[in-house]
Amino acid sequence: MSTTVSADGTKIAYTRAGSGPALVLVDGAMCYRGSSPNDALAKELAAHFTVYTYDRRGRGESTDTGPYTVGREVEDIAALVKEAGGEAFLFGISSGAALALEAARSLTVPKLAVYEPPFVVDDTRPRVPADYPARLDAALREGKRGKAVKMFMTEGVGLGKATVAMMRIMPFWVKLKRVAHTIPYDTALVADHQSGHPLPAAWPEVKIPTLAIDGGRSPEWMRNGVSALAKVLPSAEYRTLPDQTHLVKAPALAPLLTKFFLSQAAA
Template identity: 55%
Template structure:
């Protein structure tokens, strides 16, 4: 493990593997280096790239300086980009896609090219929008120390069936989810209003002029696939691709070759 210090003094833990051009992987909600899909994906990319995985603030071995702000998380990623030498590729998954975009739009971000997979968004009437008090309820549960309820609310919001949540609570995974439940409001703040049934504002990421690949899974819900197509349309220099047979939990064996092809072209 290595560390880098962000602009506000927060220590961010990361792992570096492989050789080649630098590629940073940005996790979605509840995931970090020791829990989630990125370590397996890094293994599939390390023969082509120098791959950086890291713990977003408040997770794993990274610090968690208060108060939280989206700008602080973009500074975390910028610090890692600087440690990687700048002019890097970045791949963001789920809420990590939004964080990647928020960083890429900053002047001098150091991101040369980016790929995104299923930024959580409901931009039409094909799905029920998130409740307007979602963030306030999540903040209140975190403040009350009700981490299990935070995870349950999050899982319900993203469409996990009640039966699935009940089964999950009986597995060792639940303890790991609760350990980082306090970071879920951070993800909602990074996402902003993407889940409330509104079109993407044309100017939110208009400054992201780097080449971008926006992806979704062929088995993902209609609202998700539609929102990714719309995201590719509002980004100045993006194209869209669907990965057949995939869901939000995309398999490393499927998207690793896609990323190699895209970032190597």
């Protein structure tokens, strides 16, 4: 494990593997090294890239500094890009895709790929309740971490109550509760894009080549959001991985990312 220091003094723990152009992988909600789909993805990509996986602030072996802002998380990525030599490809998954989009506004990122940012752009799923962030914060202030995770899974993600009830008896539920205090960070990342309204052109600075990816078996609302994102970004293409869900398999995703990023590196 290595560490770097973000602009506000937060220690960011990361792992570097492989060789080739630098590629930073950004986790979604409650994920961190050792408990992330990006762990398997990094192994698949290490033959072609120098891959950086890291613990987002407040998780794993990284520290945290309040108050939280999205800008501070962008500064964390900036510190990693500096470690990588000042330039890196960027990939984000789920709410980590929303963070990667924000980072691409200002950092030296030659190319960006995102997998299923949870944007709600129509009525194919219920809108996230307007008071959800306030109730989530209240649960965390009261120390009710399990309640906060349940609220996130049912209201934020849109999972059924029966599914979440089964999750609560699984061993990984303890890990989720451990990082429940970071759920509001991801809520802040996507809050402006879960209203059920069409996506605005919210990222005019992101003019780099961008690959917006979804899974062919993912929910309709999520796929609609990815398709909408590709349409509002000036240099984006939209791809679907057949038979994949939001829990995308690394062997299915890695070849697409490799082809996309390396074609840019050779350009």
